[in-house]
Amino acid sequence: MIHRHSGLVFAGHTLAVPLNHADPDGPRIEIFAREVREAGVAAEGRPFLLYLQGGPGNRSPRDLPVWLRRAARDYRVVLLDQRGTGRSTPLTRQTLAGVEDQAGYLAHFRADSIVADAELLRAHLAGDRPWSVLGQSFGGFCAVSYLSFAPHGLREVIITGGLPGLTATAEDVYRAAYPRVLAHNERYFERYPEDEAIARRVVDALRDQDARLPAGDRLTPRRFQTLGIHLGSNARFDSLHHLLEEAFAGDDLSELFLRRVDAAVSFVEQPLFAVLHEAIYGQGAATGWAAHRVRDEFPAFDLDAGGPVRFTGEMIYPWLFEEDPALVPLAGAAARLATKADWAPLYDLDRLAANEVPVAAAVYFDDMYVDRDMSLATARHIRNVRPWVTNEYAHDGLGRDERVLDRLLTMVKD
Known part of the structure; x- marks a missing residue:
């Protein structure tokens, strides 16, 4: 289904993926994503940009944040409802009522599973072409997991308020x-x-x-x-x-x-x-x-x-x-x-230290949600990261001013 609104074109994509990516023949769930592009522009000539929102548990934006219009000038933007949110097999007390092992089921909804979903979605939309990723807050955590486990799928990465402590408990x-x-x-x-x-x-x-x-x-x-x-x-x-x-x-x-x-x-x-x-x-x-x-x-x-x-x-x-x-x-x-004590690692420290994907990251100096010192330590560890430390914005700077994304796009392309 295609919709047009405010000079943008929206197209929905639904894809079946494994609940547990380590068991590809096991139970499956659905993920849903909206593709957004400028009206009147040939979509085939634009690269893809996947947006990973904050959370966990938040669906992709349904409004038109300022960064979306800026991104749509250069990209076909993909707004993924991360598994369990929005239209991606949503998890609520009602939908979980029939699940016998709720904890075991929920353990498959962390960043590593979201990255594996994103790779299947990339293959579905872009074939073997790598795409760009924009991660806000928890979405930035997911982007660092992406750099750890599937860097071959990434063209460039932009992170806002979301560089995690790699070894922090x-x-x-x-x-x-x-x-x-x-x-x-x-x-x-x-x-x-x-x-x-x-x-x-x-x-x-x-x-x-x-x-x-x-x-x-x-x-x-x-x-x-x-x-x-x-x-x-x-x-x-x-x-x-x-x-x-x-x-x-x-x-x-x-x-x-x-x-x-x-x-x-x-x-x-x-x-x-x-x-x-x-x-x-x-x-x-x-x-x-x-x-x-x-x-x-x-x-x-x-x-x-x-x-x-x-x-x-x-x-x-x-x-x-x-x-x-x-x-x-x-x-x-x-x-x-x-x-639960047997959580799998979310980051590959050796791979991150050898990272070749260009990364630009906004670190908000007074961020209440993500620790500045942990973020800067992570920026020092990941090769090819250009951090921008600023006290001009709070944690939601990306959604408040399109200049945030504009500056990060300039940084990541330099």
């Missing part, structure tokens, strides 16, 4: 993340100092009141605290303030506030993010609910200590699988994945 990742989240809290409360009192009042109200979200689940103080997940995005930094300024109707939490909080804290649209978020760091060892364990090292997040409320960030806790109705049916699978 989940514990390393979160121990580095909590101080960055605190720094973003401080920036937030410097901008909105009146919100400190409101946040404390909300926490106290949630302890005294049985506040119910639209689905009937209770909003607890610790779940309210997870609203800080968006503080690392310029586009959504102020959304917490807009929630808090209408938090109360008299002495009670307002219905409007509870409805908006539900939309912000529920994982109904992306359960894979919660289930696999620590698994994306697993290499040869169990992750063991690392964010939950490491949190005790940072008492500023303790809601019972009597200090100011500080919001957490991109952390997943085991109790979320008790409190979020979208996650409750996946609690058993999440617990098993947390104890």
